Amino acid sequence: MGRKTLFALAFDHSTTYYELESILLRAFNAAIDDLLIVDSDFKNQIIPQLLAAQTRVKQKEIERKGKQLCDELHKLNPRREDATKFEDKCIEILKYLFDNNTDLTLWEKQPTTDDGLHRFDLLCKIISSYQNNFWTELANDFHTRYVLFEFKNYTDPIKQGQIYTTEKYLFLTALRSACFIIARNGADDNAVKAAKGALKEAGKLIVILTAKDICEMLELKDKGDEPSTILINRIDEMLITLTR
Structure with missing residues (x-):
């Protein structure tokens, strides 16, 4: 200077x-x-x-951060040996995407229920704030205070069995009725039907996200746009096509 x-x-x-x-x-x-x-x-x-x-x-710093996280996620192998690394990387990405002061808090890894029967990958608490339209609307629309995240580093799309297991984790009385499953390669048709069935019959929201979805969210973040746009689109797809 x-x-x-x-x-x-x-x-x-x-x-x-x-x-x-x-x-x-x-x-x-x-x-x-x-x-x-x-x-x-x-x-x-x-x-x-x-x-x-x-x-x-x-x-430039922000752009490097988002792209770097996406690249690191894709470098992990879709196998059991990298399952923990995949989970840790997804949590790092979520913390980058969603602010700890206006979006989500708690970030408790692998909490268990009182009876010891169920263990979640990640539990977050929604912060109700005017700065955070998506999460506040999610809390109001689905009567939830907490949101679960599950991580599936599978080679193939997840099947309906994973949806049924996740559904057991959701409990409306405990204000825990929403879950996002980050499945590297998405879900098969039966799993998608099972997720819609959980929403239709029990009011439990299970949204399936792929690694591609996560990278698109990172790209939006890098551009200064709202990454929750992807989540909104996925929820809209479920609600619009839901039948009685």
């Missing part, structure tokens, strides 16, 4: 301006030349340039 730029930044702060001038006089033991004379036009020109440069740096 040039000396004239420093003077421009200190232009509106007389004490700082003259302290900077004094430092330069002592450092160079010479008078300050005319190049360091700053007027308001130069100040008004340089400050927006610095702010724009700072914004570009931040955008």
Whole structure:
């Protein structure tokens, strides 16, 4: 950063301006030349340039973060040996996508029910906030305070058995009626039917997301858009096609 730029930044702060001038006089033991004379036009020109440069740096950092997470997710092998790594990476991604102050909190890994029969991969608590339209609407529409996440690092699409198991975790009285299953390769037709059946018959929302969906959410986040758009679309697809 040039000396004239420093003077421009200190232009509106007389004490700082003259302290900077004094430092330069002592450092160079010479008078300050005319190049360091700053007027308001130069100040008004340089400050927006610095702010724009700072914004570009931040955008590059964000872009690298989202793309990096997507690449790391795809590098994991779809097998049992990488199941824990897949789960940990998905949790890292979710924490990046959804703010701990306005969206979700708690982030409790593998909690168990009182009877010890059921253990979830991840339990989060929804933060009701005007800053968070999607999660607040989800809480109101499905009468839930908590949301579950399950992670399936399978080579093939998940089957209806995984849906029936997940349905047992959901309990309306405990305000726990919504779950998102992140299945690397999605679900087969019978699993999709089972998820719709849980919603139709018991009011339990089970949304299936693929690794591709997750990467699309990361891309939206990188662009400054709302990643929950993907979740909204998946829920809409279920509700619109649901029959009696």
